[in-house]
Amino acid sequence: MRYFIELAYNGKAYHGWQNQPDAISVQETLEKALNISLQEHTPVVGAGRTDAGVHATNYLAHFDSGKHIEKEKFIFKLNSILPDDIAVYDLFEVNDEAHARFDATSRSYEYHVVQKKDPFEFETAHYVKNELDIEKMNTAAQLLLQYTDFKCFSKSKTDVKTYNCNIVSAYWEKRDNKLVFHITADRFLRNMVRAIVGTLLQIGLGKMPEARLHEIIASRDRQNAGTSVPAKGLFLTRIEYPTSILNK
Incomplete structure (x- = not known):
């Protein structure tokens, strides 16, 4: 069984x-x-x-x-x-x-960011001291849904046959003292979510315009995207399956 x-x-x-x-x-x-x-x-x-x-x-x-x-x-x-x-x-x-x-038909992740030093969150959230513009980060996050090839966010040494992923949802929300990034797709590449978040944080800090994301994705070059954020803030939160797998 x-x-x-x-x-x-x-x-x-x-x-x-x-x-x-x-x-x-x-x-x-x-x-x-x-x-x-x-x-x-x-x-x-x-x-x-x-x-x-x-x-x-x-x-x-x-x-x-x-x-x-x-x-x-x-x-x-x-x-x-x-x-x-x-x-x-x-x-x-x-x-x-x-x-x-x-x-598995889809997977969902969250990435947690705190904007003030918190002794109860330092092991499970990334601390960003400078102010972030969540509206700009959400505008950029929506651009991700226009693409399927995400080689620019993939770890360079990987054995995947395709860099295509179907992202169906990507957005930031304020949750208490946190900023939480949500993303759902049919599959993810190695290091993909952390690289996306690192890039969106650069936009939120005003270090690059939202439209720059188009150029980064089109380049298919990991060096053009932002630095990967620490693993400690990343949570796998949901995996979906068809009901047909159940033994009825």
Whole structure:
């Protein structure tokens, strides 16, 4: 039987989601907990990579098991094994062909920026001291929806076959003492969101005009875009799937 597992994690202590030969990952930590809980070797396939230090409030992965799992007891046991910075929220059975990565139809991220020094936010938000023009940043964010090729925001050494992404939503909002950037697309390139945010912050600081974004995207050159913002402010917040994956 195949199961989807929903979890959240604080990425500070991890070198991203994916297993690494010489660094601790969320995937490795979850697999070890599943091995103990199910008493069997249990490889896990995640919805995709997150970089070192990036967080997730909603992450999905799948695993196979020949055992019938009692959800509530299983989640309680798994959470008692996992460290405090990883929490499992839900488990549901899916059809045998369902795939946490390839069946995902959209992914959503948030990036958190604070405008004043905050001792309770410094580990999960990027501090920008100078005033930001949120209207200019939102104008620029809307320009992203006009394009599909985002090579200019991709990490230079990557093995992807295409740089095309369909961004369906991108905007900034004020939330209490924060500025939060929201973005949703069918897929994302490595480092893409952090590079986009870094570029939009340059616009918000008045260091480049909004229209400059057209030139940056057309250039397909990472060196023309802004510096990537720190990973600590980035959260994967939602992954969507078709209902057809459910085992009815």
